[in-house]
Every structure is written in structure tokens, then in C-alpha cells.
Amino acid sequence: MKILNVENVSFSYSEKETVLKDINLTIEKGSFTAIIGCNGSGKSTLAKHFNAILLPKSGAVYVKGIDTRDEKRLFEIRSAAGMVFQNPDNQMVAAIAEDEVAFAAENLGLERNEIRRRVDESLRAVGMEEYALESPAHMSGGQKQRIAVAAALAMEPECLILDESTAMLDPQGRAELMQTIKKLNRENNITVILITHYMDEAVQADRVIVIDGGEIVTDGTPRAVFEDVEKIRSLGLDVPQAAELAHELGLTGVLTADECVNAVDKLLGGAGR
Amino acid sequence: MVDILIGQYLTGSSALHRTDARVKIILLILYAALLFIIKNPLSYAIFLIFTTALTMMGGIGFKAVMKSIKPLRWIIIFTAVINLFFTKGEPLLSFWKIAITAEGIDLAVKMTVRLLCLIVASSLLTLTTPPLTLTNAIESLLSPLAKLKVPVRELAMMMSITLRFIPVLAEEADRIIKAQTARGADFGSGGIISRAKSLVPVMMPLFISAFKRAEDLATAMDARCFISGAPRTKLHEEKLTPADARAGVVFVVFAAAVAAAELL
Amino acid sequence: MIRIENLNYAYKTGAKNQKQALVNINLEIADNSLTALIGHTGSGKSTLIRHLNGLIKPDSGKIFIDDTEITAPKADLRRVRFDVGLVFQYPEQQLFAETVYKDIAFGPENMKLGADEVKRRVYEAAEMVGLSEKPLEKSPFELSGGQKRRAAIAGVLAMKPKKLIMDEPAAGLDPRGREEIFALIKRLHKSGMTMLFTSHSMEDAAKTAERVIVMDKGKIFAEGSVAEIFARGGELRKIGLDAPQVTIIADKLRALGYDIPPVYTVEQMLLAIRKIIGGKNG
Numbered sequence: 001m002k003i004l005n006v007e008n009v010s011f012s013y014s015e016k017e018t019v020l021k022d023i024n025l026t027i028e029k030g031s032f033t034a035i036i037g038c039n040g041s042g043k044s045t046l047a048k049h050f051n052a053i054l055l056p057k058s059g060a061v062y063v064k065g066i067d068t069r070d071e072k073r074l075f076e077i078r079s080a081a082g083m084v085f086q087n088p089d090n091q092m093v094a095a096i097a098e099d100e101v102a103f104a105a106e107n108l109g110l111e112r113n114e115i116r117r118r119v120d121e122s123l124r125a126v127g128m129e130e131y132a133l134e135s136p137a138h139m140s141g142g143q144k145q146r147i148a149v150a151a152a153l154a155m156e157p158e159c160l161i162l163d164e165s166t167a168m169l170d171p172q173g174r175a176e177l178m179q180t181i182k183k184l185n186r187e188n189n190i191t192v193i194l195i196t197h198y199m200d201e202a203v204q205a206d207r208v209i210v211i212d213g214g215e216i217v218t219d220g221t222p223r224a225v226f227e228d229v230e231k232i233r234s235l236g237l238d239v240p241q242a243a244e245l246a247h248e249l250g251l252t253g254v255l256t257a258d259e260c261v262n263a264v265d266k267l268l269g270g271a272g273r
Numbered sequence: 274m275v276d277i278l279i280g281q282y283l284t285g286s287s288a289l290h291r292t293d294a295r296v297k298i299i300l301l302i303l304y305a306a307l308l309f310i311i312k313n314p315l316s317y318a319i320f321l322i323f324t325t326a327l328t329m330m331g332g333i334g335f336k337a338v339m340k341s342i343k344p345l346r347w348i349i350i351f352t353a354v355i356n357l358f359f360t361k362g363e364p365l366l367s368f369w370k371i372a373i374t375a376e377g378i379d380l381a382v383k384m385t386v387r388l389l390c391l392i393v394a395s396s397l398l399t400l401t402t403p404p405l406t407l408t409n410a411i412e413s414l415l416s417p418l419a420k421l422k423v424p425v426r427e428l429a430m431m432m433s434i435t436l437r438f439i440p441v442l443a444e445e446a447d448r449i450i451k452a453q454t455a456r457g458a459d460f461g462s463g464g465i466i467s468r469a470k471s472l473v474p475v476m477m478p479l480f481i482s483a484f485k486r487a488e489d490l491a492t493a494m495d496a497r498c499f500i501s502g503a504p505r506t507k508l509h510e511e512k513l514t515p516a517d518a519r520a521g522v523v524f525v526v527f528a529a530a531v532a533a534a535e536l537l
Numbered sequence: 538m539i540r541i542e543n544l545n546y547a548y549k550t551g552a553k554n555q556k557q558a559l560v561n562i563n564l565e566i567a568d569n570s571l572t573a574l575i576g577h578t579g580s581g582k583s584t585l586i587r588h589l590n591g592l593i594k595p596d597s598g599k600i601f602i603d604d605t606e607i608t609a610p611k612a613d614l615r616r617v618r619f620d621v622g623l624v625f626q627y628p629e630q631q632l633f634a635e636t637v638y639k640d641i642a643f644g645p646e647n648m649k650l651g652a653d654e655v656k657r658r659v660y661e662a663a664e665m666v667g668l669s670e671k672p673l674e675k676s677p678f679e680l681s682g683g684q685k686r687r688a689a690i691a692g693v694l695a696m697k698p699k700k701l702i703m704d705e706p707a708a709g710l711d712p713r714g715r716e717e718i719f720a721l722i723k724r725l726h727k728s729g730m731t732m733l734f735t736s737h738s739m740e741d742a743a744k745t746a747e748r749v750i751v752m753d754k755g756k757i758f759a760e761g762s763v764a765e766i767f768a769r770g771g772e773l774r775k776i777g778l779d780a781p782q783v784t785i786i787a788d789k790l791r792a793l794g795y796d797i798p799p800v801y802t803v804e805q806m807l808l809a810i811r812k813i814i815g816g817k818n819g
Contacts, residue, residue, distance in 0.1 A: 038711040039682050051496055075498050083496040090486045091493035095282055095437050096403045102508035104497035115508045134284060135403075137440065141578065151497065167709055170578040170737045171779040197711040200782070236713035241782040244803050249810065257782055261789045268795065268813055451592045452631045455623040456692060457615060457647030474643065477633035481678075 003029045003159050003191050004050060004081070008059035011045060019045045021214045022059070029158065032185045032192045034202035034222075037211035038236040046211065047163045047195045051081040064158065075108060082152030086164040088136075088144035097139075097147050098123065098132040105154045115154075122153035125188060126180050142173025146180055153184075159191040160184065166196055178204060199226070199238045203255055210235065223255045282403045289331035289401045291516040294410030297398050300524050304394055307531060308387055315534040317386045323527050324390050324397075331401050341396035342389065349388050357381040406509070408433035413511065427501060434490070442483060449478050539566040539589060539621075539700065539731070544598030546584060558584045560755045562598070566733060568699075571726040573742035574735045576752035577777040582735045583626070585752070586702050589733075590614070590621040602700075619648055622698030626705040628689035632677040637668070637688045640677055644696040655695075662695035663688075665728075666721060683714040690721070700731040707741060719745045740781040743767060743801035751778070768799045 004027035011020040019042045027033055037043040048054040049061045052068040061068045063077045070077075082104075085091045094100040101122050105115040123129040126146040136144050145165055152160060162181065166174045178201055184190045194205060202208050208225040210218040212235045218225050226232060229239050229247040239247070246254030251263040289297075308320060328338060342349075362376030399407065412429035419425045450460065453474045460471050544562040559581050566572055576582045587593045588600060591607050591614035600608045607617045625631065634640040641662055645655040663673055666687040672680055677688055686706075693701065706722065707715040722745055726732045736742055742749050742763070749766040751759040753776040759766055766773070770780050770788065783806045787797050795813065800806045 038713055048492075053492055053495060074500075078496060078498050083493075085489060085493055085496075087486075087489060089441055090489035092437070093434065093490070093494060094403075095433075096406075099403070099406075099508065103494075103499070106505045106507060107498040107500070107503070109504055109506050112506065112508065115506065119508060135282065155498065172577055172777050175779075199712075236711065238712040241803055242786060245783060245786065245806055248803070248807055257786050257789070260786050261793070264786070264790060264810060265793060265795075268810070448625065449631055451587065452623075452625040452628065453643075454592060455590055455618055455625070456644040457618055457696065458643075459615070459647065474631075474633045478631050482630060 001029045002026045003064060004193075005062040005065075006046075006049065006059070007062070009046075009049060009056040009061060010058045011049070011054065011056055019214050020049075020056075023214075023216060025209070025216065025219075027159070027191060027193060029191055030185075030189050031207060032182070032194070032205045033207045033209060034194045034196060034205035035209045035211060036196060036199070036202050036237060038197060041211045042214040043195050043211045044163055045214075047083075047161055047193065050159070050161050050193065051083050052077050053083070079104070079108065079155035080157055081159045081161055082155050082157035083161045083163060084145065084148045084152055084165045086167050088141055088148060088168065091148055092136055092144070095135050095137070097128065097134055097136055097150075100136060100147055101150045101154050103154075104151060108155065118154045118156065122150040125153055125184060126150045140173060141169045142176035145169065145173065145177050149177070149180060149184075153190075157190070159193065161193045161195070163195050164197075165194075166198060166201060174198070174201070197237070199240050203240050210237070223253065226255060227252065283333065283337065283400050285332050285401065287331045287401065288516060288519065289327065289397065291514070292520040293513055293517045294398075294402045294406045295414055296513065296517045296520055297402060298407075298410055298414060300520065301394055301398055303524070303528070305391055307528060308390055311531060311535060313534050313537065314383075315537065316531045317383060319527070319530050319534055320390050321386060324393050327397055328393060331397055333397065333400055337400060338393055338396065341400075342392055345388070345392055349385060352388060353381045353385045356384050404433050404436035408436070409507065409509070424502075426505075438483075438486065441486070442479065445482055446475065446479055449475050538568050538601070538603060539733075540564070540601040541588075542599045542601075544585075544588065544595045544600065546588070546593065546595050558755050559588075559595070562757060564750065564757065564760070566700075566731065568731050569726070569729060570748055571722070571732045571746050572734075572748045572750060573746035574733060574750045574752065575737060575739060575742050575778060576735075576758070577737050580752040580776075581755040582752050583704055584755075586623065586704060586733070586735060589702055590618045590623050592623070619644075619696050620699050622693040622696055622701045624690050624693050624701070624703040624706065626708055628693075629677075629682070629685035632685060632689055632692075635676060636674055637663075637677050637680065638673040640688065641673075641691045641695050644692055648696060658695045658697065659691075662691040665694055665725070666691045667717070683710060683717060686710065686714070686718070687721070694725075698730070700733070701725060703732075703734040705736060706734050707736070715741075737778065739767065739770075739773060739778050739784070739801065743781060751776075753777075763801070764799075767801045770799060770801075 006023050006025040009020055009023045010018060012018045023046060035043050035046065045054065049056060049068065050063065052074060055069055064080050066073050066077055068077055092100055093103050098119050101119045102115050105118050120129065123132055126149050128143065128146050128150060131139065131143065136147050139147070149160065160181065166177055169177065181192050181194065182204065185192045194201060196202060203222045203226070205222060208220065208222045209216055210225060217235065218231065226239055226243040229244060232239050240255065242254055242257050242260035246260055246263060249264070249267060251267065254260045254263050311317065357373060357377045358371050360374055360377035360380050362374035364372035364374050366373045408429040412425055415425045458471060458474055463471070541562050541564040544559055546559040548556040548558050562585060574582045574586070584593065588595055591612065595608060598608070599606055602617055602621055605617070606612065607614065632640050634643065638659055641659045642655050645658045668684065668687055668691060672684060677685060680688060707718045710718065719741065722732055722734060746763060749761065749763055750757060751766060751773060758776060759769060767784065770784050774780050781801050783803055784799065784801050787800045787806055790797050797809045800809060
């Protein structure tokens with residue numbers, strides 16, 4: 001089933017330049033997609049079309065079959081596609097974690113018991129239930145972003161969009177957040193769309209879409225996308241070191257560190273041990 | 274670090290923390306009213322003891338209390354000095370045109386105690402109540418005004434967000450000041466005009482950042498189905514609890530003690 | 538030379554908790570060196586570098602810049618700040634003037650230099666960071682992300698510091714932007730400047746620096762040449778630093794019995810593997 005349908009979408013902020021050019025894209029329910037591209041490629045602008053923060057200048061975006069221009073169904077669209085942003089400090093409304101998580105559910109006008117249930121479940125889903133009464137101001141970057149994920153989960157979305165949510169985190173925080181969203185994707189069947197410029201994160205997705213100059217230039221499995229080392233480099237992006245090493249040694253089908261170890265082991269055939 | 278306590282709620286689970294914010298606000302108003310009608314020194318003593326006890330019960334450290342008093346220290350000192358030297362009465366000590374009177378000492382001490390009690394009690398409210406809860410409480414107390422088309426809800430939301438961002442922006446200001454200092458900026462010298470001018474390299478980036486944050490926040494609120502003016506529900510119970518009843522009883526006992534002291 | 542002796546510093550939070558940020562730091566950073574200061578968030582690296590131009594005063598200990606003790610009560614900190622340039626994290630957030638030119642000129646003007654000298658320095662600094670003349674007349678807010686960062690760095694370079702310290706210079710940039718910044722750091726180092734930058738990426742340190750200082754929990758955890766430090770990759774991973782992927786691959790191959798030294802760049806790894814292949818064929 002398709003959760004997201006992007007049809008011939010073009011977008012520009014001003015007359016002068018087009019940010020998105022005729023984008024066509026569908027996202028399957030339960031999938032984990034990474035959208036990568038350098039700064040200014042249009043990847044964040046595209047992401048903001050997925051929950052009607054931005055509306056296409058031409059073409060259309062459908063969330064669960066609902067046209068994002070349908071203002072009457074805005075709540076349905078936005079609660080179906082939850083979004084987590086880049087700067088953890090700038091997206092928090094409340095001073096206490098559970099109030100932050102409750103915010104969306106309160107906006108939806110839910111019953112108190114239902115809000116409570118969703119808050120507890122969302123916090124548990126991101127492993128932050130012990131921090132319910134703590135202030136996010138005193139948390140690490142990774143923890144803040146997990147609270148932000150829980151805050152989106154309170155809408156019980158089918159799809160979670162992370163708009164460069166790892167960009168301001170340190171390696172530990174990034175690993176924490178990646179682990180959380182992978183678990184949500186696997187165990188709670190939440191569709192994940194991860195906007196990033198970190199290749200090691202993109203590698204963990206089922207599908208990688210590369211955007212450059214407002215257009216989709218590559219779309220495929222991480223293995224297929226990163227095999228074309230020259231192309232990725234020419235777009236100003238990095239290639240995971242395992243893939244780069246394999247490429248230099250003329251090995252194929254290598255994406256992860258373990259695969260690289262196996263391929264090199266095979267290549268050397270025990271020599272030099 | 275910038276010393277701003279507003280919005281820097283201290284986590285805790287004391288009876289003071291558990292008391293409903295609306296109850297705390299109303300009791301604080303009554304407390305303040307009472308504080309300004311008392312005359313008997315014994316009442317002042319009761320106020321001091323009661324306020325100290327509350328501070329200890331709330332688990333608020335001496336340092337946090339001092340921090341809330343510090344920004345207002347000049348006002349306290351100024352008030353004390355004015356009362357000390359300019360109260361008419363029987364002079365105890367006099368030199369040149371200035372006389373210290375018994376009435377002056379009496380008034381100066383009383384005013385100082387009043388101000389201290391008021392500041393500490395108000396900080397107890399902000400230190401033991403999360404800002405959002407506080408604004409929710411104000412919203413709830415002011416809700417009758419909504420019938421008069423006052424946008425109580427929006428105002429409360431604005432207030433709580435302002436409170437939340439003050440520490441963030443204060444920290445940012447501190448960082449920008451340090452960064453510009455590293456580029457040789459000098460904030461401490463020169464006349465008023467050159468000092469005001471020297472603030473531009475701090476204020477400009479701070480404004481830009483504040484606008485950027487505001488924009489980000491608005492987007493993040495949109496993404497979570499916030500619509501200004503739309504009906505919302507609340508996570509937290511608005512029902513009063515036994516803790517609130519206890520707070521009420523404690524306050525009545527305190528007020529009775531003060532009344533007794535006044536009538537003595 | 539920068540020398541730090543027995544430096545201690547604790548944050549004064551005012552509330553009950555005092556947080557010890559730096560514990561008994563002893564360090565020496567030689568002239569014309571290129572050092573990476575790595576550690577995870579909260580390890581104390583940002584706090585430490587803010588001491589180096591007197592923005593923070595230590596609770597105890599001394600700091601010498603060349604032969605001047607900047608922790609002495611009467612130290613001329615303004616002069617120190619012109620000698621030790623400090624570029625903050627996300628420095629583009631401190632841009633304020635109407636034009637990039639005026640922004641870069643802020644430092645030299647604070648030094649009370651003549652108009653001609655200021656102009657000369659602005660153009661020189663802009664050239665060093667690779668900004669052409671055209672963007673100089675633009676508002677800093679019209680520049681792209683990477684350009685803004687470079688303009689902000691030029692603002693510090695225009696003071697012609699002998700030592701330049703940068704806090705997380707590549708934070709938030711995309712791969713191309715990162716590459717530009719690290720190329721700039723190497724260029725400045727070649728021109729004779731003493732360079733120190735912080736990072737939480739072992740990869741950035743491995744690719745760019747000559748020496749590495751590792752901080753953990755406010756203490757110096759390790760210090761040495763790049764090769765010395767990365768030979769201890771396992772320990773570094775334990776304190777929350779992420780190792781370059783090739784380092785992990787090399788470790789695993791070594792565990793399989795291959796004769797591969799600790800490596801930290803793809804080039805070194807290729808060299809090691811090709812050596813084995815060469816041995817096998819020859």
C-alpha cells in the first residue's frame with residue numbers, strides 16, 4: 001500500500017528560482033527511505049510537502065490518498081505524517097517532556113485518558129518513559145530528539161519524517177536516534193522518511209533517493225546507489241568508506257563494514273595471515 | 274552562564290510541587306495582601322518563619338533563593354535606606370541634616386522583610402511550577418474573560434513560549450557576546466552612544482536568531498496540528514486534589530496565626 | 538606556543554550542583570602545529586578552548602601564550618585576543634553587519650588600525666577563505682551556508698592572529714562544505730599559523746591533523762601523533778568517539794589474522810591491502 005504519492009510536483013519560493021522540478025515519488029507503507037542531497041539540493045523543501053507545511057506550486061501530493069491541499073482534512077494529513085525537525089531546541093513548546101509529548105494530542109482535542117495513554121505509549125516507544133517529568137532543557141541532544149519523535153508519535157502517525165533531525169547531534173546522539181527510528185520502523189511498522197546528509201545513516205535504509213538541484217537523480221537500494229561511487233561524489237556527497245574501499249579494489253556488492261571484511265578476506269584468500 | 278531563573282523550573286516532587294498552580298497563585302495573592310496589612314512585629318516573624326519553612330519544604334536550596342533575590346537587591350537596599358533616613362519621628366542619632374529615628378528603623382526593617390518575603394514567595398511559585406503549568410493556571414483563572422472575547426488561550430500560549438525561550442536566548446546572547454569579544458569587541462567602556470553602538474554586533478545576531486527560532490517553532494507547531502483559536506484539550510487534571518486541600522488548610526492556619534498576632 | 542599548567546574549572550550553576558568541567562589539565566601546543574582536540578559532547582573541549590584567549594578564567598592553574606601569562610591578574614586580554622583567534626561553533630550565527638566587507642572589518646577596526654590597513658586585511662582574509670570580491674558587497678544573509686561560515690572565519694583571520702582555534706569548524710555542513718573547511722585549515726597551517734580545532738569525529742582528526750588530543754570527562758585522556766592515538770582506537774570508541782569505518786574494517790581483518798596495521802584513512806588501508814597482494818603475487 002502506498003502511504004505517500006508525489007505527482008509532478010514543482011515548487012519555488014520566488015519567481016527567480018525553482019527549488020523542486022517535477023518530482024514523482026511514491027513511498028510504500030512500512031518502508032524506510034533515506035533522502036540525501038547536499039545543502040540547497042531541495043531535500044528539506046520536498047520533505048515539507050509530505051505533511052502540508054508547504055503546498056506544491058504545480059502537481060499534487062497525496063498522504064494516504066488525501067490531497068494535501070484539502071484544508072478540511074489538514075488534521076488527518078498532519079497526524080498521518082509526523083515530522084521531527086533539525087534543531088531540537090527550536091521545536092519544543094513545553095518545559096516538561098510529557099507536556100511536550102501531549103501537545104499534539106491536546107491540539108487534536110482528544111479525551112484526557114486518551115492523551116495520557118498516547119503520552120505514555122509514545123515515551124515508551126522511544127525509551128524515554130523515565131524522563132516523563134524531566135525538563136528537555138537538561139537533556140542531551142539525542143534525548144531531546146527522542147522526545148521530539150515521541151511528540152510526533154502522539155498523533156499516532158503512520159509515517160515519520162525526520163527533516164535533518166540528526167544534523168545537530170554528536171555521534172552518540174545520532175546513533176541513539178537512528179536506533180530509535182529503526183526500532184519504530186521494524187516493530188511498530190511506522191514508515192520512516194529520513195532526510196540527511198550522513199551516508200552512514202542512509203546505508204541503514206531500505207531505499208535511498210538522491211536529490212540534486214531540485215530533481216531526483218538516483219533512486220534505489222543503498223547497495224545500488226552507493227555502488228556508483230563516481231556519481232555520488234560528483235554530487236558533492238560522501239560514499240561510505242566500505243563502499244569506497246571496495247570500489248578501489250574492484251570489489252562489488254559491498255556496502256557494510258562486515259561485507260567489506262568478507263570481500264577483502266576473499267580477495268586476499270588468506271595471504272598475509 | 275546567564276543567571277536567569279525565569280522558566281528554569283527546579284524539578285521536584287515536594288508538597289509544594291504537587292499543589293495545583295491555581296491554588297498556589299490564589300494563595301500567593303492572599304499572602305501578598307496579608308503581608309501589606311500586618312502591623313505587629315510578631316506577624317512579621319510569623320511570615321519569615323512560614324516562608325522559610327515553605328522554602329525548605331519545597332527543597333529549594335539557599336543558593337537558588339539568593340539568586341532570585343540578587344537582581345532586586347538594589348531596590349531592597351534603596352527602600353530600606355529611604356525609610357531609614359526619611360521617616361519622621363524621634364531622632365535617635367543625628368548628624369548634619371540626616372536623622373535616624375526609631376520609627377525609621379522600625380519601618381526600614383518591616384519594609385525589608387516585606388520585600389524579601391514577597392520575592393521569595395513569588396520565586397517559590399516559579400521554582401516549583403513548570404512554566405507551562407503556570408500559564409495553564411493563569412489561563413484557567415482568567416478563563417471567565419474569554420466570554421468578553423479576550424484571547425486568553427493565545428495569550429497564555431504566548432507567555433509560556435516566551436518563558437521557555439528566555440533561557441535559550443540568554444545562553445545564546447552569552448555565546449554571541451563571547452564570540453564578539455573574541456573579535457576584540459569592547460562592551461565595557463566609552464560613553465552612552467559608543468556603548469549602545471557596541472551592542473549592535475550582539476543584538477543583530479540575537480534578533481536574527483530569535484526570528485529564526487520563532488519561525489522554526491511555528492512550523493513545528495503547525496506540524497503537530499496546532500491551530501490558533503481551535504479548541505484544545507488538556508493532559509493534566511484540572512480537578513483539585515487532597516494536596517490542594519492540605520495547602521488550603523496550612524494557609525488558613527498561617528493566616529489565623531497572623532490574625533491572632535495582630536489582635537494581641 | 539600555548540602552555541597550560543594544572544588548569545581546573547567548574548561551572549557555577551548557582552543551584553546546588555557545581556559541575557567540574559575541567560580537571561587538572563596540562564598541555565603544550567607547539568608553534569606551527571596542527572592539532573585536533575577530540576572528545577564527545579560535554580567532554581570539556583569547548584570550555585577548554587574558551588580559556589585560551591581569556592574568555593573564561595580558570596579556577597586555578599596558569600595559561601601561557603608564548604611568554605605571556607594570560608591568567609595573570611593584569612594580563613592584557615584584548616591583545617591576547619588579537620593573537621589567539623577563536624572561531625566559535627556555527628560562527629555564521631554571529632554575522633551582523635550590512636555587508637560581508639563590514640563584518641570582516643569588525644575585528645581589525647577593533648584593533649584601531651588605519652583605514653588602508655583594515656581594507657588590505659579584509660581583502661586578504663576574504664581571499665584566504667576563498668571569497669571573491671563580489672560577495673564582499675553583499676549582505677552576509679544572502680550568502681549560502683558554506684559561504685557564510687567562511688565569511689565568519691575571515692572575520693577572525695582579518696585580525697591576523699598567530700594562532701587560530703576553531704570550535705567544531707565543520708558542524709552542520711554537508712560533505713562538500715566539510716571538505717572545503719578542512720582544506721582551509723590545512724592551508725592556514727601551511728601559511729605558518731598554529732592551528733587547533735575541536736571535533737567529535739575521529740575521521741576529521743585523522744584526515745586533517747598532525748597531533749591529536751583526546752578529552753573525556755574534563756580530563757586529557759590521550760595525546761600524541763595521529764598514528765599513536767588511532768592505534769588506541771578501541772579505547773577511544775569506549776569513551777563515545779566513533780571510529781572511521783576503515784579503522785573498524787582494519788581491526789576486523791587483523792582479528793582474522795591479516796597483517797594490517799591500525800589505519801584511519803581509505804588510502805592507508807589500500808596501501809596495506811596492496812602490500813599483502815603484492816607479497817602474495819611476488
